[in-house]
Amino acid sequence: MSAPTGRARRVLAATAAAVVGTLAVGMAVAAPSSAAAEPTLGQLAAAKGRYFGSATDNPTLTNSAYTAVLGSEFGQITVGNTQKWQYTEPRRGQFDYTQGDQIVAFAQAHNQIVRGHTLVWHNQLPDWVTSVPAGELLGVMRNHIANVAGHYKGTVVHWDVVNEAFEENGTRRQSVFQQKLGDSYIAEAFKAARAADPNAKLYYNDYNIEGIGAKSDAVYNMVRSFKQQGIPIDGVGLQAHLVLGQVPSSLRQNIQRFADLGVDVAITELDIRMRTPRDAAKDAQQAADYRTVVNACLAVTRCVGITVWDFSDGYSWIPSVFPGEGAALIYDENFGKKPSYWAVFEALGGTTTTTTTTTTTTGGNGAGCTATYRVVGQWNGGYQGEVTVRNTGATATTGWTVRWTLAQGQTVGSLWNGVVSTNGQEVTVRNANYNGTVAPNGTTTFGFTGSSTGTNPVPTATCTTS
Numbered sequence: 001m002s003a004p005t006g007r008a009r010r011v012l013a014a015t016a017a018a019v020v021g022t023l024a025v026g027m028a029v030a031a032p033s034s035a036a037a038e039p040t041l042g043q044l045a046a047a048k049g050r051y052f053g054s055a056t057d058n059p060t061l062t063n064s065a066y067t068a069v070l071g072s073e074f075g076q077i078t079v080g081n082t083q084k085w086q087y088t089e090p091r092r093g094q095f096d097y098t099q100g101d102q103i104v105a106f107a108q109a110h111n112q113i114v115r116g117h118t119l120v121w122h123n124q125l126p127d128w129v130t131s132v133p134a135g136e137l138l139g140v141m142r143n144h145i146a147n148v149a150g151h152y153k154g155t156v157v158h159w160d161v162v163n164e165a166f167e168e169n170g171t172r173r174q175s176v177f178q179q180k181l182g183d184s185y186i187a188e189a190f191k192a193a194r195a196a197d198p199n200a201k202l203y204y205n206d207y208n209i210e211g212i213g214a215k216s217d218a219v220y221n222m223v224r225s226f227k228q229q230g231i232p233i234d235g236v237g238l239q240a241h242l243v244l245g246q247v248p249s250s251l252r253q254n255i256q257r258f259a260d261l262g263v264d265v266a267i268t269e270l271d272i273r274m275r276t277p278r279d280a281a282k283d284a285q286q287a288a289d290y291r292t293v294v295n296a297c298l299a300v301t302r303c304v305g306i307t308v309w310d311f312s313d314g315y316s317w318i319p320s321v322f323p324g325e326g327a328a329l330i331y332d333e334n335f336g337k338k339p340s341y342w343a344v345f346e347a348l349g350g351t352t353t354t355t356t357t358t359t360t361t362t363g364g365n366g367a368g369c370t371a372t373y374r375v376v377g378q379w380n381g382g383y384q385g386e387v388t389v390r391n392t393g394a395t396a397t398t399g400w401t402v403r404w405t406l407a408q409g410q411t412v413g414s415l416w417n418g419v420v421s422t423n424g425q426e427v428t429v430r431n432a433n434y435n436g437t438v439a440p441n442g443t444t445t446f447g448f449t450g451s452s453t454g455t456n457p458v459p460t461a462t463c464t465t466s
Contacts, residue, residue, distance in 0.1 A: 211248025
């Protein structure tokens with residue numbers, strides 16, 4: 001579903017150059033094999049006649065590290081929050097496009113297309129809308145759509161005209177619009193949007209309609225009815241706020257059946273959340289899930305593109321709404337590319353080299369534990385490592401510390417399941433607050449990604465307990 005508060009792009013004129021090579025096989029993912037700059041996700045998608053984009057929100061545009069990725073990696077932007085009613089018409093008849101315009105201007109400056117989001121939604125409404133008498137609300141809704149869609153005419157390629165109008169059982173959500181205007185309000189909203197911007201593609205957008213079920217059936221039946229009646233609808237947005245390991249098995253079939261009605265389909269708000277903290281197994285599953293979603297879209301001609309709901313875990317809405325969950329996106333908090341990024345890269349046709357090695361070193365100093373260091377994946381310029389700590393003592397540990405030396409100029413970047421510090425080439429990792437206790441002969445594991453400029457020998461890691 002759309003992010004309830006903050007956290008929450010023009011078609012590329014030229015088709016990106018075809019990517020040479022074959023897809024890497026297997027679950028492991030790595031970075032490109034060529035020393036040349038790899039293509040972006042936006043370029044790879046464009047080469048396949050799609051877009052790959054990200055939602056964004058105004059506060060994040062002040063972060064230069066963030067905008068460097070946002071402006072270069074993606075071919076499309078969705079305005080995450082500031083085209084919604086509470087921002088664009090905070091008082092009846094008084095419109096403010098300042099913040100939405102800022103994001104559109106950013107997209108235009110970076111040659112990115114823009115999806116408009118959203119004209120009619122039951123959330124993020126100013127209080128005055130719910131107080132409008134039933135006899136006036138249709139006019140108010142039409143006027144809002146005329147002004148907002150009219151203001152962005154020519155700059156927005158898609159509009160999410162109506163958002164989340166159905167309950168999980170397929171009945172209509174009892175929003176102020178449903179209660180006061182009845183079933184017809186959705187069709188009226190689409191007609192008003194077409195009048196305001198004849199060239200924008202008009203979408204119905206919702207969550208939990210990615211697979212076939214009661215809710216997606218209800219949306220399917222509505223779209224079929226609209227097409228039969230001549231109501232101007234051009235597409236269906238599948239939000240795809242998914243859970244690790246739970247991509248619907250009917251996703252591709254569902255995309256196809258909507259396409260068969262004569263409408264486009266877009267994956268509009270993709271993220272795949274997990275119980276935190278991250279670990280190598282969860283990262284691998286998430287990568288597989290992202291690959292599945294991208295492949296499902298590519299398999300259907302009328303699936304026109306994919307948007308992640310922001311790209312960095314540091315700006316995701318998930319932790320604020322789902323306590324204990326997160327790490328749902330394709331970049332980590334420090335803008336490092338996660339395995340899920342490389343899965344998308346490969347699925348879109350990017351060529352990677354995947355090196356999985358079983359080379360390990362085990363070190364200990366007789367202080368109650370050993371540390372086994374393993375290089376999980378390695379590529380030109382980077383690698384993924386994993387260290388397993390084993391308690392060799394007779395009693396449970398209360399904490400552990402692992403140390404090693406990076407002898408060839410490597411660095412350690414994003415690390416999970418531990419707390420890292422460095423002093424030159426010396427690396428020290430201490431347990432996190434949740435995994436310091438290890439039973440006798442028990443193990444715990446932490447992982448990390450890093451960079452390397454040449455060879456990447458496996459160091460000997462030593463372990464001490466406390």
